Amino acid sequence: MSERIIGIMGAMPEEIDGVISLLENPQRAIIGMRSYTSGTINGIRTVVVFSRWGKVAASATAATLIHIYKITELIFTGVAGAIDPTLKIGDIIIAKKLIQHDLDARPLMSRFEIPLLGLTHLECGEGQLDRARHAVTPLITNGILHDTIGKNVLDEFGINTPNLHIGDIASGDQFFSSDLQKQELNEALPTVLCVEMEGAAVAQVCYEHKIPFTVIRTISDTADEKSHVDFPKFIQKVSSQYSVLVIEHLLANHSGIC
Ligand code: SAH
Numbered sequence: 091m092s093e094r095i096i097g098i099m100g101a102m103p104e105e106i107d108g109v110i111s112l113l114e115n116p117q118r119a120i121i122g123m124r125s126y127t128s129g130t131i132n133g134i135r136t137v138v139v140f141s142r143w144g145k146v147a148a149s150a151t152a153a154t155l156i157h158i159y160k161i162t163e164l165i166f167t168g169v170a171g172a173i174d175p176t177l178k179i180g181d182i183i184i185a186k187k188l189i190q191h192d193l194d195a196r197p198l199m200s201r202f203e204i205p206l207l208g209l210t211h212l213e214c215g216e217g218q219l220d221r222a223r224h225a226v227t228p229l230i231t232n233g234i235l236h237d238t239i240g241k242n243v244l245d246e247f248g249i250n251t252p253n254l255h256i257g258d259i260a261s262g263d264q265f266f267s268s269d270l271q272k273q274e275l276n277e278a279l280p281t282v283l284c285v286e287m288e289g290a291a292v293a294q295v296c297y298e299h300k301i302p303f304t305v306i307r308t309i310s311d312t313a314d315e316k317s318h319v320d321f322p323k324f325i326q327k328v329s330s331q332y333s334v335l336v337i338e339h340l341l342a343n344h345s346g347i348c
Pocket of ligand 1: 101142144148168169170171172233265266267285286287310312314317321322345
């Protein structure tokens with residue numbers, strides 16, 4: 091069996107900095123305007139990189155992880171805007187299906203269909219889903235997130251007990267900040283829980299190279315007119331801590347994701 095090499099991508103530099111601090115013997119390389127830091131976490135070879143924003147940026151980063159670093163698994167961690175009205179700021183979403191909501195080559199093919207793949211969505215593997223669920227659940231049920239971030243900060247963002255959801259995520263090259271955008275997405279793709287700008291693109295690259303992938307997102311905003319409020323503060327004080335805890339638990343000795 092070949093050695094596991096895990097690629098971790100994040101969409102916010104603050105989140106990635108926290109994950110980099112988990113690496114032993116870190117080594118940095120700059121490739122194509124991105125900084126890749128490789129090392130080990132619990133003895134597992136790991137490469138961590140800020141994806142930059144949007145589908146093209148994230149796809150290029152994933153391709154470098156696959157071709158240059160020879161990763162065997164990819165984990166994406168980041169923030170997302172809520173589409174499902176029951177989601178709250180601070181909730182965690184593990185992607186089941188990922189859809190590129192802005193992909194539309196009609197009338198040549200059906201809406202959302204990825205040209206030449208003949209698929210309208212990509213699905214995370216059952217094994218990845220199970221392991222992500224097992225890693226994230228104790229963070230919530232054992233109060234680990236609560237204790238690490240602290241009640242004062244959580245109160246500031248109106249976070250009580252975060253919930254874990256496993257479901258569909260839509261990605262596209264748009265930052266959602268209006269009710270109208272939300273409504274249109276919800277009508278076209280009613281199962282989508284949240285929206286972001288990278289996950290489905292990275293899933294496509296991984297699918298094409300047979301690399302198992304996991305996408306985990308923290309809800310940072312409600313994807314409407316209130317979207318931009320407190321965004322930087324949320325990233326710094328809450329979601330960057332989430333990312334570190336999630337990665338620590340995913341790569342803990344007892345819960346690999348091979
Ligand atoms: N930090 C920037 C914004 C980053 S872009 C700034 O405010 O200056 C937003 C990132 O968060 C993307 O990686 C995207 O995947 C995710 N995201 C969070 N909320 C989103 C929303 N409402 N719509 C689309 N993407 C969102």
